[in-house]
Amino acid sequence: MDVHSKDEQTWSTKLKRIGERSKRDKGTVFNNIGCVIDLDMLKATYHSLEENKASGLDKMTKEKYGTKLEENLKNLLLKIRRGTYKPQPTRLVEIPKEDGSTRPLAISCLEDKIVQKAVNTILSTIYEPIFLPCSYGFRPAQNCHDALKRLMAITHKHPNGAVVEIDIRKYFNSIPLKELNEILRKKITDNRFLHLLNKLITAPTMIDEKLVPNDRGCPQGSIVSPTLANIYLHHVIDEWFESIKITHITGGAELIRYADDMVFVFENLLQAEKFFRVLPKRLQKFGLDMHADKSSLISSGSLAAMRASRKGKRLGTYNFLGFTCYWGLARNQKWWRLKLKSRRDRFTAKLKGLKKYLWENLITSNTNYILKRVARVVQGWINYHGISDNDRRVKGFIYAAKHILFKWFRRRGDRKKMNWQRLNALLKQAGFPERWKTKSMFPNPNDAKA
Structure with missing residues (x-):
């Protein structure tokens, strides 16, 4: 047409x-x-x-x-x-x-x-x-990395705050x-x-x-x-939260939501506790159920992390968009900031899925097709997970994927023919990723001031 x-x-x-x-x-x-x-x-x-x-x-x-x-x-x-x-x-x-x-x-x-x-x-x-603006999921010109950047920026604003992580059961x-x-x-x-x-x-x-x-x-x-799903939560959560921020919450508070994956960041721990008690009732009013085992309230902020460290403790972690969010020391070892790393369960599950796929295709003559497909899977994983502070996980994923491929070739009967030098040559030919450009999740000055 x-x-x-x-x-x-x-x-x-x-x-x-x-x-x-x-x-x-x-x-x-x-x-x-x-x-x-x-x-x-x-x-x-x-x-x-x-x-x-x-x-x-x-x-x-x-x-x-x-x-x-x-x-x-x-x-x-x-x-x-x-x-x-x-x-x-x-x-x-x-x-x-x-x-x-x-x-x-x-x-x-x-x-x-x-x-x-x-x-x-x-x-x-x-x-x-x-x-x-708090809604990032399934919207034009918005993606998961944008939501993560906003989370980094807003937690930086509240050095002695709290985060409420919410999971809606089978939303x-x-x-x-x-x-x-x-x-x-x-x-x-x-x-x-x-x-x-x-x-x-x-x-x-x-x-x-x-x-x-x-x-x-x-x-x-x-x-x-x-x-x-966005329309429903726009009414049930987004508009409601914007309203109670003005009428019921003291201090700063912000929501970052990607579809039904959401975190609320508070300047004041007491306000976060109050909100955490009220939210399940709000969800129930609209036929939704908060998953208690997957929802939590966690202290947050650089000062809170420093105080916990002095007591020999660490702040709790929470999950958002496939990453574990935790507080760690900056490179200068002088101050604490929020860091992100790929969730261990999803890291492991992806590798298990890769292994399952290869073992299901143990008998095949088209190894070049298999290698190219695996290379695309690994590249896709890196494109999403190759962010600030996550290099160790990305390197681990590449290393594990290569080892799974090596075992697959040897299991196929290529034990004598296959060695690491030959595998690396085949992977290079198939476009298997070895290097990547880390995407920065650090908040820019405008985000920090927002």
Whole structure:
């Protein structure tokens, strides 16, 4: 499709106007937004979907759907406008977690992904201008490293403070749909659009050849779920916290949230303790449950760390976005600051996953493909974990990955042929990373003053 076509400009112009209205007046209520979805928007959405993604129950691929794209999308649009569109059941995949449990992932059919993404585009356009700066997850121009930098900056501001780490038990699967719809209706009164959205959320899942209806939660794997999860916590946590900071909290306080992973930083320990008692009640009011074993209150700050050190103790640690946050001495050994290192459980789990993959591919003639794939996995891990103070973990990961590969080759029967010199040559040829550029997480002067 020509991106400069007249029709494409029509839907994109409508979308732009919606965004401008939302930004100009945060109290705007939208009552006619479903009209944005037209044939050209569906085409653009189809083309924006990633290739080679897992297919749903109907086994339809993007390539196959595209052979009759115009016909398929016209039929889809007709069903949407008549109100007869009905998502197909999702396919459930269990993704292993570090603690041994699994995370259910709902795999939708391709046509349903098109509708999900179109609906999500409209939702994001409305809500993005009103989301608060404390929210970093699934937002344009924001990422995990930005959230970590902000955490470093704000903890630096409070030398004798506290941190509250919160975990919401099975958040995505626990969002009550009635309460979610009540929140959505504060901004959107287009009943046809909301009905379409609810069809997407409540699509049943095929489990053991039985259809299981979804009457609670936003299924992980759905394109629209991250935005809905942000919308719910924007109301339940973000706006509420901004309000009580003014009315109920003495001293500085700030929230850093990435989806349902969040920490609250306080200038005053007593205020943090008070907040820690109140927060579970706030969550329960909106159908959510704080995971007590994974939530904690920890003293924080350079002065607090120094006092603990003089007593032969150390401040407690907490986890955020895959890292363990702890207080350690700066290089000059004169003052204490927050440091980050990759969580040990996730470090170990990633290596176990790598070993499992290699052992499942023990008998293969295409070793070059395997090596290149492993190199990409290791590079991806380094891209995220290669940050300030984490060099030791990164070096350890590279070293462990190479040893797993070495054992894999020897297990394949290459015991006589394989040695470290030959392995290093093969890894170099496959683009296996040995060096990396550390990403600085140190707060810049503006962050420290913020």
